[in-house]
Amino acid sequence: MTERVLGIIGGSGLYAIDGLEDAEWVSVDSPWGKPSDAVLCGVLNGTKLRFLPRHGRGHVQSPSSINYRANIDVMKRLGCTDILSISACGSLKEELPPGHFVIVDQFIDRTFAREKSFFGPGCVAHVSMAHPVSSWLGDLCEDGLKSLAIPHTRGGTYMVMEGPQFSSLAESELYRSWGCSVIGMTNMPEAKLAREAELRYATVAMVTDYDCWHPDHDHVDVEMVIKTLLENADHGRDLVREVAKRLNTWAAEPTCGCDRALQMALITAPEARDPAVMAKLDAVAGRVLNG
Numbered sequence: 001m002t003e004r005v006l007g008i009i010g011g012s013g014l015y016a017i018d019g020l021e022d023a024e025w026v027s028v029d030s031p032w033g034k035p036s037d038a039v040l041c042g043v044l045n046g047t048k049l050r051f052l053p054r055h056g057r058g059h060v061q062s063p064s065s066i067n068y069r070a071n072i073d074v075m076k077r078l079g080c081t082d083i084l085s086i087s088a089c090g091s092l093k094e095e096l097p098p099g100h101f102v103i104v105d106q107f108i109d110r111t112f113a114r115e116k117s118f119f120g121p122g123c124v125a126h127v128s129m130a131h132p133v134s135s136w137l138g139d140l141c142e143d144g145l146k147s148l149a150i151p152h153t154r155g156g157t158y159m160v161m162e163g164p165q166f167s168s169l170a171e172s173e174l175y176r177s178w179g180c181s182v183i184g185m186t187n188m189p190e191a192k193l194a195r196e197a198e199l200r201y202a203t204v205a206m207v208t209d210y211d212c213w214h215p216d217h218d219h220v221d222v223e224m225v226i227k228t229l230l231e232n233a234d235h236g237r238d239l240v241r242e243v244a245k246r247l248n249t250w251a252a253e254p255t256c257g258c259d260r261a262l263q264m265a266l267i268t269a270p271e272a273r274d275p276a277v278m279a280k281l282d283a284v285a286g287r288v289l290n291g
């Protein structure tokens with residue numbers, strides 16, 4: 001078996017991971033621009049781990065200014081095979097209270113001001129997003145959360161809004177009527193880009209608030225989010241340790257196929273591909289372009 005390397009993209013309130021052996025912050029260049037920060041590299045529970053704070057240390061990037069392409073590109077360059085996103089989110093369901101974790105299995109992408117693909121003029125590709133997360137990586141998260149006795153739900157739709165403002169009441173009610181479970185601002189296009197880069201991706205969304213639809217909580221503010229998030233950050237870090245423990249020892253092999261997502265996706269004829277674009281794709285699509 002090839003060694004699996006765990007990438008963690010930490011959201012609001014999660015800006016570092018402790019307890020890594022040989023820990024070092026590594027700055028990585030990307031042809032897609034500047035990533036959010038350097039990446040904390042080390043070993044945790046026998047697994048190589050790379051941790052990237054999505055908003056940068058000190059929380060300097062807003063959901064719309066994050067360079068999602070550079071973030072995924074550098075994680076791929078650092079050898080990641082699997083990406084676990086740990087994110088703050090609002091709840092759209094009564095039964096998902098603050099403190100609850102949701103292993104997301106679907107997204108609705110309502111973002112509109114972001115670069116969403118590594119591909120485009122000069123090299124066009126269309127990957128499937130029917131099943132946007134790796135069920136295999138989700139299994140590891142579920143087992144880890146069970147072992148930690150953290151209240152959680154397997155499955156749920158994460159509504160991705162552009163932000164940075166929180167939703168209006170009408171929007172919140174609309175997303176509830178669509179059956180969405182949680183709402184956040186960041187996991188798209190991240191999940192799409194991870195798929196294009198042939199990385200397994202899973203989201204564990206940590207509920208921090210009831211958004212604004214709930215009769216007892218008529219608005220959400222950052223103070224409320226951060227307070228709950230800090231209370232739960234230890235749980236997030238505990239989960240990372242449990243997933244790291246399992247990544248290279250889990251009995252079942254992945255069957256999600258995420259690591260071959262580009263196999264049937266490239267449509268531009270080889271002779272029509274732009275060499276400059278191909279060069280930028282060296283990390284994310286090297287397997288299919290050079291292989």
Ligand SMILES: CSC[C@H]1O[C@H](OP(=O)(O)O)[C@H](O)[C@@H]1O
Nearest residue numbers: 011012063087088184185186225
């Ligand atoms: C600080 S509240 C809003 C902010 O928190 C979430 O970020 P992340 O997914 O990186 O944890 C949410 O998506 C918003 O960006």
Ligand SMILES: Nc1ncnc2[nH]cnc12
Nearest residue numbers: 088089090183184185211
């Ligand atoms: N209610 C909410 N809406 C969007 N993003 C969030 N992140 C945390 N809570 C949120």
